[in-house]
Amino acid sequence: MTQSIFEQGLPQTPANHVALSPLTFIERSASVYPDYPAVVHGEIRRTWSETWQRCRRLASALAGRGIQPGQTVAAMLPNVPAMFEAHFGVPLAGCVLNTLNIRLDAEAIAYMLEHGEAKAVLVDPEFAEVIEAAVEKLDHKPLLIDVDDVLFEGEARRIGELEYEALLAEGDPAYPYTLPEDEWQAISLNYTSGTTGKPKGVVYHHRGAYLNAVSNILEWAMPHHPVYLWTLPMFHCNGWCFPWTIAARAGVSVCLRRVDPKRITDLIAEEGVTHFSGAPIVLNGLVNLPDEQKRDFDHPVKVTTAGAAPPASVIAGVEQLGIEVTHVYGLTEVYGPVTVCAWREAWDELPLEQRARIKARQGVRYHMLEALCVADPTTMEPVPKDGQTIGEILMRGNNVMKGYLKNEAATEQALEGGWYHTGDLAVWHPDGYLEIKDRSKDIIISGGENISTIEVEDAIYSHPAVEEAAVVAKPDEKWGETPCAFVKLKVGYGEVSEQEIIEHCREHLARFKVPKTVIFTELPKTSTGKIQKFVLRDEARKQ
Template sequence: MTAGHYDEGLPKTAANYAVLTPLMFIERAATVYPTRPAVVHGDVRRNWSETYARTRRLASALSSRGIGLGDTVAAMLPNTPEMVEAHFGVPMTGAVLNTLNTRLDAATLAFMLTHGEAKAVIVDREFSGVMREALKSVPQPVLVIDVNDPQYTGAGESIGEIDYDSLLASGDPACEWSPPSDEWNAICLNYTSGTTGNPKGVVYHHRGAYTNALSNILEWDMPKHAVYLWTLPMFHCNGWCFPWTVAARAGVNVCLRRIDAKTVFDLIRREGVTHYCGAPIVQNLLVNAPDELKTGIAHKVHAMVAGAAPPAAMIEGMERLGFELTHVYGLTEVYGPATVCARQAEWSELDIGERARLNARQGVRYHLQDAVSVRDSLTMEPVPADGETIGEIMFRGNIAMKGYLKNVPATEEAFRGGWFHTGDLAVAYPDGYVRIKDRSKDIIISGGENISSIEVEDVLYRHPAVLAAAVVAKPDARWGETPCAFVELKAGAEVGAEELIAHCRKHLAGFKVPRAIEFCELPKTSTGKIQKFELRKRAGSVAAIDV
């Protein structure tokens, strides 16, 4: 007997099979919870029925202007209602949403618009100047749609053929739309940061967006009607798929144009925010805010942090706020987070230092990710789960990109051996958790010894005066490379290089101690990640200290 007999007379039909797409989440939210709040932005308050109607208007209006299957619609927007709507209205037409990093320069934006063959771009007035300049270098015609957000009071002008509200007014709120014919169809295009050369275009498919959106719910035990604050830019990995996650839970999108501690705490109190995401810099901003800003929050707030591992000081600070911190890890190519440091009940009995060590790990695979593994990048064999042997973190499963747009060699290399190669070096533990040791390009090789920049940074973060730290390689005539630390201090804190070096000596082998320290504000991306490539350029000129 073969498996074939289970297919005989048992066809795949519309009755028993539907493609997986996160677009179905908003239709359900509007049908089941039409009057529940969906979007809050200043004085703007809309329910799910109204929001669904607006996304259908957007889809209808774009379709009437010739935008459809496989076309690209770019969005140069902060975290406003229009960005939420674009995550549904654009792919409802069959088109692909390309969310643009609002901190990019005109030349980089022009490359993305050209490479992605954008047929339209939705532009907030704040970014009209850089977008006008970028469009001068784009060869194809682009429909420019202006957004005039009343929350924005700065400079800017209309540069488009039509404004967003007029565009929606021309659309049908009852527009009939269809899910994609294939869940493998592209839903979004995201560009990597491109620190060297042009950025790569990462293509997401409907199936991946669907599965990661649901995994977010499962990892966070996210309830119905959660109130989600948009501290994480929606342009970054499509907000880690949370525009679709919030719709799946019929939650509330609390929009936020720009992060500052007072506004965040005010919104948490006023709107009853239950969940938010952010890089370590965002969590540090809140932990180190003046005490008077933090009062009056009586409910549990769930915070998700990605990027650098949360140090003990951050975990303690979050606990004092009454915030529960979840550590996740991922990359643009895996839709944002794809592993989670799943907490075990017995960890709560441990001291803060041991809890910080355990929570610093990147953890285990997301529920709907097939696998995460630490492997030898050449042999593709898994490394021993001993917490010591270094390999490369690799992913496999539905929560992985289709590939890089118009870049077959890079796609083949990324998926070599049937796994997605992250480029992050890590170890595996006997309990199945993984922990990053460094990016392959960030390992410091000093006198033939490998030094993890993350290990040195973890020690620096333990000093009470340190707000942020980054360690890179500094060329050295004798050792080849030595660690060079760039340190940003907390407001009002004072500490000298010698004190920090003495602090490091207590916790690190001598060859790992930084031999140069510079105090400065660290350069960061729009998502709060420290730009180490900028610091590498400066490391050679930082004066060495005799350690």
């Protein structure tokens, strides 16, 4: 094919074509705003210059310890400064950051460390026991690095070879890092439960992280120097890419070890927090605070929420507190949120409850998501925009994952036909806004965390009295959704109580995965013997 005149003698060069990476955001902020605040954690106050030096020290020290580019460094940390620094220091060393879900048990963590081939793990003292138990299951032991925290309440038990600050002392604050030559290079690894029970390792690249971080700015019209409160776990989709977003705007990261509604309102008032994010349970906690613990804010405050669709009453309650709610939607496979219920001025005139119902929709695509549609999952033909016809949400763009680590079959299935298949079922409204109606994957989203029904069912089946079991999502005002188990007992086994099944599950699962409700019954089936979960979901809603 003959080149056009615009392709002749105009090659890509280092002067006009570079790989996109969110690591450039912190480099710029540290250069332009070196004395501006970057991190707040109790009495700790660090500037962008100090944070940048610490990130480079971390990269240098990891390299000095023999950890090579392309290898995995895991973090079992709450929202503390070291977790924020890891989002820059680890990839500055050319490594891949694997943020571990701090709510998981040792068996799940061991699988992730082995599957991701982690060479080092940053460990908070609160999770020393679970990491120690996980590492005992591994043939190849990673380097363990204790991360002390002045706000940790309890006796700090060390299991590592050295402490985090000692590791940083080994590093060079002027470490001559290199940015990725190829923006397709992996920046992070995030595990998602999926529907198989075994977690899938979702691989992010530098380009996608860069673009979704910028999208966060655009959707929120985020100004320079925002003050961001870490109510959202940084382990979850790399905090929806907000570590990189905050660096791009030279903002302030106000760290928070655990979600506490009163602490949140206090920090909003005292630190001048302008933005925060979280699952509907976070919003619900603020709404249900006793009146004497609520605070008046003398500045604008915004929150993004995602997960199970928040009840309109919760959205309305939060806005009555003076906090503007933006509803977003996404998945681990797309770097966190990629759709937003973009607001229209005409809706400002609607009554509060009606505005809240509109805000509960998942909305339209982010700026940096190339395409979004609701389509027939078989033909991939878009469904009518009638607010009635149900189809699958499909996505395409640079902020779709590279794929699933060591799982080509699952990657091909998820990206079949040039679209990412979310497995979520929705309708398209006439105005182009989508609204989720069901989840074809049967995943339960509880407090913003995915729970595999198959994993919970396996735990129930291990009880000697259980003949059949099925788990579905039960709507819950606090958590969004919780697991509801339907169980058929073996004939002649004797009496088994709901509490006995729950206690049995607690021995095999992380607490947030344990069913909150157990119903003993015959399970409805199709003619081929498949359990009809849609019937059980209807029954769970009645409980």
